[in-house]
Amino acid sequence: MQTRIDTDAIKRDCPLEEVATRYGVALRPVGRALVGRCPFHRDGGRPNLYVYPASRTWYCYRCAIGGDVIGFVERIEGVGFREAVARLVNGETTLPRLAAQPPKRQRIRTAQPRTLGPADRACLAAAVEFYHNQLLGDPNVLAYVTGRGIDRATIERCRVGYARDGALAGYLRWRHLPAQAAVRVGLLRSDGRDFLAGRVVVPEIRSGQPIWLIGRTTDPADDRPKYLGLPGPKPLLGWEAAAGERAVWLTEGVFDWLTLRSWDYPALALVGTHASSAALHALGRFERIYLALDDDAAGRRATAELVAFLGQRAVSVDLHGVTDVAELAARPGGRALFARVAQRAELEPAA
Numbered sequence: 001m002q003t004r005i006d007t008d009a010i011k012r013d014c015p016l017e018e019v020a021t022r023y024g025v026a027l028r029p030v031g032r033a034l035v036g037r038c039p040f041h042r043d044g045g046r047p048n049l050y051v052y053p054a055s056r057t058w059y060c061y062r063c064a065i066g067g068d069v070i071g072f073v074e075r076i077e078g079v080g081f082r083e084a085v086a087r088l089v090n091g092e093t094t095l096p097r098l099a100a101q102p103p104k105r106q107r108i109r110t111a112q113p114r115t116l117g118p119a120d121r122a123c124l125a126a127a128v129e130f131y132h133n134q135l136l137g138d139p140n141v142l143a144y145v146t147g148r149g150i151d152r153a154t155i156e157r158c159r160v161g162y163a164r165d166g167a168l169a170g171y172l173r174w175r176h177l178p179a180q181a182a183v184r185v186g187l188l189r190s191d192g193r194d195f196l197a198g199r200v201v202v203p204e205i206r207s208g209q210p211i212w213l214i215g216r217t218t219d220p221a222d223d224r225p226k227y228l229g230l231p232g233p234k235p236l237l238g239w240e241a242a243a244g245e246r247a248v249w250l251t252e253g254v255f256d257w258l259t260l261r262s263w264d265y266p267a268l269a270l271v272g273t274h275a276s277s278a279a280l281h282a283l284g285r286f287e288r289i290y291l292a293l294d295d296d297a298a299g300r301r302a303t304a305e306l307v308a309f310l311g312q313r314a315v316s317v318d319l320h321g322v323t324d325v326a327e328l329a330a331r332p333g334g335r336a337l338f339a340r341v342a343q344r345a346e347l348e349p350a351a
Helices: 007-013 016-022 069-077 081-090 118-136 139-147 152-157 167-174 179-185 254-262 277-283 297-313 325-329 334-347
Strands: 028-030 033-036 049-052 057-060 065-067 161-163 199-206 209-217 227-229 247-251 267-269 288-291 314-316
Touching (some): 007 069, 016 057, 016 069, 016 277, 065 069, 069 081, 118 139, 118 152, 118 167, 118 199, 118 209, 139 152, 152 254, 167 179, 247 254
Parallel strands (some): 288 314
Antiparallel strands (some): 199 209, 209 227
């Protein structure tokens, strides 16, 4: 005998706007609604998906479909009602508690940072602009990035930048932007220093707005962690450009991703080897996922885990003697070599 599911409690405890962002839908406020690009059709023009937090409903004015958070998950995951409820409340396997025992409130991990206010968004946008100009104006750092095989067009398209310590705070003051907002989103430390100081910075941009930044050290002798991202959930890097593709290349590192972008492959970066639950679900929209992770113990382990989760959609890619995709970028003939690797991978049966 099936037990009754308290749908009102689920809709209350799993806010629709959070679940939509988990699947890569960037939302912005318009009146009483939140508006973004619909994931159920190629929404390349004016955004058509409207989320109404007050009524906990959504509607796409292009598809002429809508519903609540459960219906959203049913449609985007291609699952039935009870499976959608299970994924919302307890993850992958456990059905929700009974209505007589309502589930404890829990937060859905999203594919972008916490909700950003206007000042937060303005500071992020200003930082990306400032860091990008800093990179273009610094011959040494620019030489480092181009020396890694990343061309100027990709640097500009992806808004790659450089964070020089102590410079951002002054720029924000000049722009009359509040330092407390920059501290809140993680751009500045409490003492006013740049959080990403001394790093090449790559933003994740959705609907023209940066939502998250990650920085990479440039000096091999630097004893700090190689990568450092802003606080908040880590998104899949490059989501907006890749989301409409049938197949995608999945990499570990920022420079792996930049390399594939410069070579015109649809690509996403995990920015590490760990794929969050949100990232795994987001990858489910692709028919094929080519796993071009690093050829080391951690990369091979992550590849095996992804194959186990993604099943027949996943294709493990053999890089033929190089550690990662970025290593090919600086090699003579590296692009042609990767093209051969890609051709073989595309002909292989899925895992």
